[in-house]
Amino acid sequence: MSVTTVPTKPFDGQKPGTSGLRKRTAVFEKSPHYTENFIQATLDSFPGGVQGAALVVGGDGRYFSVPAIQRIIRVCAGNGVARLIVGQHGILSTPAVSHLIRLHKTKGGILLTASHNPGGPDADFGIKANLSSGQPAGENVTNAIYEKTKTISEYRIVEGEDVDVSKIGETKFGAMEIAVVDSVADYLAYLGEIFSFPLIKEFLQQGDFTVRFDALHGVTGPYGRALFVDTFGLPESSIQNCVPSPTFNGGHPDPNLTYAKSVVDAVEKEGLSFGAASDGDGDRNMIIGKGAFVNPSDSVAIIADWAEKAIPYFQKGGVKGLARSMPTSGALDRVAKAHNLPFFEVPTGWKFFGNLMDAGKLSICGEESFGTGSDHIREKDGLWAVVAWLSIMAMANKEKPGTSVQDVLQAHYQKYGRNFFSRYDYEEVESAGAQALMDALAQKFADPSFAGTKLGSFEVAKGDEFSYTDPVDGSVSLHQGHMITFTDGSRIIFRLSGTGSAGATIRLYVEKYSQDPSEYAADAQVGLKPLIDEALKLSELEKYTGRSKPTVIT
Incomplete structure (x- = not known):
């Protein structure tokens, strides 16, 4: 099995965004050399090179994942990679990849995912690289x-028969070793070190607090089953949509009130105490309770507030600092101030949090786009957030039996005030119109x-464009979103997102x-409507995009 050098030509537009390269699946699948070109460029860009190195490979199981893994195996072998650690069936959640990179001290990893985007032959596919710390490649690498x-x-490739990634065990492809590993075991064991599984299990076994986890037919289905059914001993009814599907069963695996309606309906119709969902690749989460939606900005603030009381990982190691992305509400800022903790506001993108974590400056962080995490790995982590909330509910009920998700929310507002927050997404907008809006x-x-x-x-009070100078490496990130700050602390933010595979996505925050307790139980959309109306009028969004309403409201 010798190395073959294959002549090729560049393709336009292979520029990775904040979460890698995302395009329609057919572009990767049916354009000869397209996938191999990008993998070769990725391997060439790993700091220090990949000759003799080990890499982790896996993804969210979407359509074309296994054929793409076969192409990755061939190109890795052609470039002298010594060892690949591959998830069984090609399945590894994004958090699990980050953990395996750190556990096995590999050079990094290659992930096959388009995160929360739909999957299938006519939908989306993506490839991204993570570095040796487990975090997504920074701009120096993606550039x-x-x-x-x-x-x-x-x-450069090595030709050969496809590798069977359905069977756990060791094999070889040419000179390269390949370990096909259980997708769930190592990650679940790590969660068991971070949280008190016995405390959560004892609480859930009492039967008064009912739960439902919805994987939306994404990668976290096997993880959810292992956690809720096998570990906590709950019935099958505690999980739903937990069989991964290459097309996410035709759905949109994005854990918000629009696309995760299946679990929202289940909680309300069945009167469940707690509901949670995760996205296609497992790095996002949504938390709800009966009559209560926990917006992601509040979620990270509440986790941070309870961390040293409810989570053993932080009881042992403490909390070094807190951080949020710029569009995320200021709820976390108030917790940082109350706990006298260092606080950072960063651009959207987990790599910015990763730098702070590696420098020992940050423990808990979040993005309003349903991403929450900590320094246990270097990715946002949907199941970590779900178990963090179960830990909080177990502790809160130990202190006061019968405490609900809504009770925890309202107690937080009474202590810190409430940051009403909403996001309007306008997806697949014509790119020229979106840019014209931002320029205006x-x-x-x-x-x-x-x-x-x-x-x-x-x-x-002021209007400006957010920029960020990294306190660790001094790198500067410009053009991170246009923001209006008002004299009362309210904000309006407009940002172009790089997570779509076609057109542009405009996000309005x-x-x-x-601090008025009489408002704390109000619906966010009602309280924010005057400000939303002003934002739409100021931006002339409909004129520039032709859209009279958003694709998704959260």
Whole structure:
């Protein structure tokens, strides 16, 4: 099995975003050399090279995953990779990949995922790289990958029969060793070190607190079954949609009130105490209770507030610092101040949190896009967040039996006030119109006379474009979103997202802070409507995009 050099030509647009390269599946599947080009460019861009190195490979199980893994195996063998650790059936959640990289001290990993995007032959596929710390490749690496894709003229492979990734065990492909591993075991064991499984199991076995976990036919199905049924001893009714599907059973594996309606309906119709969902690749989460939706901004704040009381990992090691992405509400800021903890506001993208974690500055962090995590790995972690909430509920009920998710929420608001928050997503908008909208906002915000003007009853304190200088490596990230801050602390933010595979996604974030207890139980959309109306009028969003309403509201 010798190395073959294959001549090729560059493809336009192989630029990785914050979560790798995402395109329609057919682009990867049916364009000769397309996938191999990108893998070769990725391997060439790993710091220090991959000759003699080990890598972790796996993904969310979406359509084309296993054929893509076979191509990765061939290109890795052609580039002298010594060992691949591959999830059985190609299945590994994004958090599990990060853990395996750190556990086995590999050079990094290659993930096959488009996260929360739909899957199938007519839907989306994606490839991203994680580094030796377990975190997603930073801009220095993704930029290097992109530059190589623009000049690539050949890639190196080893030809051979497909490797059977359905059977756990060791095999070889040419000179390269391949270990096909249980997708769940190592990650679940690690969660058992972080949390008190006996405390949670004892609480759930009492039977008064009923739960439902919905994997949305994504990668966390086997993990959810191992956790809720096998570990906590709950009945099959505690889980749903836990068989991974290459097409996510035709659904959209995004854990929000729109796309995870299956678990929202189950909680309300069956009167369940607790509901949770995760996304396609397992790094996002949604938490709900009967009559209660925990928005992600509040979720990370509440986890941080309870961390040293309810979670052994933080009881032992303490909390070093807290951080959130810029669009995420300021609820976490108030917890950091109350606990006298270092606090960071970073651009969207988990790599920014990873730098702070590696420097020992950060323990708990979150993004409003349903991503929550800690320094146990270097990715956001959907199941970690779910178990963190179960730990909080177990502890809260130990202190006061009968405590509900809504009770925990309201207690937090009474202590810290409430940051009303909502996000409007306009997906697959025509790119030129989206850019024109952002350019127009930049011009308005740059006008010195904009500060002091009023949008309805809200007075503008300033309008600016968010940028970030990393306190660890000094790197500067520009053009991270346009933001209006009002004199009362309310905010409006517009941002172009890089997570789609076609067109552009515009995200509008609206936030209002209240210390009025009479408002704490109000619906967020009602409280925020005046500010949302002003945002839509100011931006002229419908004029630029042709959209009269968002694709998703959270």
